[in-house]
Amino acid sequence: MIKLLVADDHTMFVDGIESILKTEEDLEVTGKCYNGPSVLSFVTENPVDIVLLDVNLPGMNGLEVCKTLSEEHPEVKVLAISMFNEESFVTEILNHGAKGYILKNTGRDELLKAIRSIYEGKSYFSKEVTETIMKSLMNQRKASTRTDHFIPKLSRREKEVLKLIAQEFTTQEIADSLYISLKTVESHRSSLLSKLNARNSAGLVRIAMEHNLLD
Amino acid sequence: MIKLLVADDHTMFVDGIESILKTEEDLEVTGKCYNGPSVLSFVTENPVDIVLLDVNLPGMNGLEVCKTLSEEHPEVKVLAISMFNEESFVTEILNHGAKGYILKNTGRDELLKAIRSIYEGKSYFSKEVTETIMKSLMNQRKASTRTDHFIPKLSRREKEVLKLIAQEFTTQEIADSLYISLKTVESHRSSLLSKLNARNSAGLVRIAMEHNLLD
DNA sequence: TTAAAATTAGGGGAAAACCCCCAATAATAT
DNA sequence: ATATTATTGGGGGTTTTCCCCTAATTTTAA
Numbered sequence: 210m211i212k213l214l215v216a217d218d219h220t221m222f223v224d225g226i227e228s229i230l231k232t233e234e235d236l237e238v239t240g241k242c243y244n245g246p247s248v249l250s251f252v253t254e255n256p257v258d259i260v261l262l263d264v265n266l267p268g269m270n271g272l273e274v275c276k277t278l279s280e281e282h283p284e285v286k287v288l289a290i291s292m293f294n295e296e297s298f299v300t301e302i303l304n305h306g307a308k309g310y311i312l313k314n315t316g317r318d319e320l321l322k323a324i325r326s327i328y329e330g331k332s333y334f335s336k337e338v339t340e341t342i343m344k345s346l347m348n349q350r351k352a353s354t355r356t357d358h359f360i361p362k363l364s365r366r367e368k369e370v371l372k373l374i375a376q377e378f379t380t381q382e383i384a385d386s387l388y389i390s391l392k393t394v395e396s397h398r399s400s401l402l403s404k405l406n407a408r409n410s411a412g413l414v415r416i417a418m419e420h421n422l423l424d
Numbered sequence: 425m426i427k428l429l430v431a432d433d434h435t436m437f438v439d440g441i442e443s444i445l446k447t448e449e450d451l452e453v454t455g456k457c458y459n460g461p462s463v464l465s466f467v468t469e470n471p472v473d474i475v476l477l478d479v480n481l482p483g484m485n486g487l488e489v490c491k492t493l494s495e496e497h498p499e500v501k502v503l504a505i506s507m508f509n510e511e512s513f514v515t516e517i518l519n520h521g522a523k524g525y526i527l528k529n530t531g532r533d534e535l536l537k538a539i540r541s542i543y544e545g546k547s548y549f550s551k552e553v554t555e556t557i558m559k560s561l562m563n564q565r566k567a568s569t570r571t572d573h574f575i576p577k578l579s580r581r582e583k584e585v586l587k588l589i590a591q592e593f594t595t596q597e598i599a600d601s602l603y604i605s606l607k608t609v610e611s612h613r614s615s616l617l618s619k620l621n622a623r624n625s626a627g628l629v630r631i632a633m634e635h636n637l638l639d
Numbered sequence: 640t641t642a643a644a645a646t647t648a649g650g651g652g653a654a655a656a657c658c659c660c661c662a663a664t665a666a667t668a669t
Numbered sequence: 670a671t672a673t674t675a676t677t678g679g680g681g682g683t684t685t686t687c688c689c690c691t692a693a694t695t696t697t698a699a
Contacts, residue, residue: 399658
């Protein structure tokens with residue numbers, strides 16, 4: 210028996226879901242919540258397999274709920290449900306631990322399919338959502354290549370030093386591990402700062418990660 | 425007329441593609457390459473709209489070629505082609521600027537569709553590839569939550585300071601912008617170092633980005 | 640209501656990073 | 670061959686970070 214918790218601030222929607230699900234013999238709606246915090250407390254006190262979670266909950270929103278859930282109750286799976294096929298919602302909640310994402314205009318059959326997929330440990334996304342994610346993946350790339358100033362090519366040594374900086378080594382430690390002088394590493398550091406247009410190591414690391422320079 | 429460069433180390437495959445494409449009036453194979461470096465030199469010397477790039481090229485592999493291409497010739501679009509539906513290949517080459525990814529068992533019609541989509545600035549992925557990407561997105565999350573040590577909750581102030589550090593502000597500048605003392609910011613810094621288990625700002629930024637702490 | 644955590648702030652010091660300056664040698668490209 | 674870039678290294682100095690200590694006030698949670 211799959212134990213479900215339905216979380217949405219619209220009572221009618223929650224009841225609708227419940228009536229859809231109650232005809233299924235392997236599914237059971239064990240709880241209904243109308244805001245974020247009550248989801249967390251319900252899950253703490255009752256066994257739940259899957260939370261059908263509205264992304265746009267009032268008060269504590271779905272994202273936060275999902276994040277907290279996946280941290281404190283990693284065994285509980287989250288199927289995100291939303292009215293909107295917004296790429297920001299989709300990617301955000303996936304990064305916060307949701308196992309699936311469907312839209313509210315999803316039909317009965319697809320809802321059941323999604324629930325059972327997730328219960329089996331698989332993930333589920335409706336077709337529209339999948340398309341949205343692909344688009345956002347691409348736009349993400351475009352955005353990062355569009356906004357940023359051209360980055361001059363880094364030399365082999367500079368890349369090495371950069372990686373070690375990101376791994377929290379000090380200049381002296383980098384010098385030791387590369388068998389070169391402290392001054393040489395400082396010299397590479399300063400050309401890195403200038404090439405990446407950064408003010409300090411923090412910026413170096415941020416820019417390096419934004420540009421995938423650490424592979 | 426869409427100008428295509430076909431890059432693959434298997435001559436038969438290149439010729440096959442060419443013969444498929446030559447019946448199309450809006451497509452023209454203007455070049456054929458059998459290794460990585462020659463792709464780069466061809467593109468430098470000839471106008472090319474789309475490169476049909478085999479991911480598994482000998483010598484300089486497809487990934488490197490794609491990365492260099494998108495840096496030095498961002499106007500040239502890359503349609504990655506591979507024998508394997510390996511998630512590592514797919515995600516890697518997408519992060520290196522490819523606009524689409526199809527498999528070698530793709531049929532004629534889908535190939536044409538992919539080329540024209542990409543020419544119009546859209547992206548294209550075959551169905552199998554899309555599934556693979558979704559899976560890898562999920563696994564990525566699993567991997568990152570599996571390996572990393574639990575991160576204590578950061579307080580509101582700590583998050584603020586962390587974001588400003590990542591934006592390359594110095595402690596003094598952070599103090600000024602938050603209207604608090606230098607010493608207070610130092611105190612937040614040190615609790616950040618301890619909570620995130622970092623040795624310095626570089627680590628702070630790396631860990632913050634690895635855990636999406638900067639949104 | 641009491642305990643715990645967060646926010647504030649300071650003194651003082653050591654280590655690291657950052658910023659000028661410069662310059663020789665090695666590798667690479669034209 | 671020759672010019673450019675990469676790599677190496679140094680002197681000397683300022684700024685910033687990091688670390689140790691303490692501690693009052695405020696906010697939040699049990």
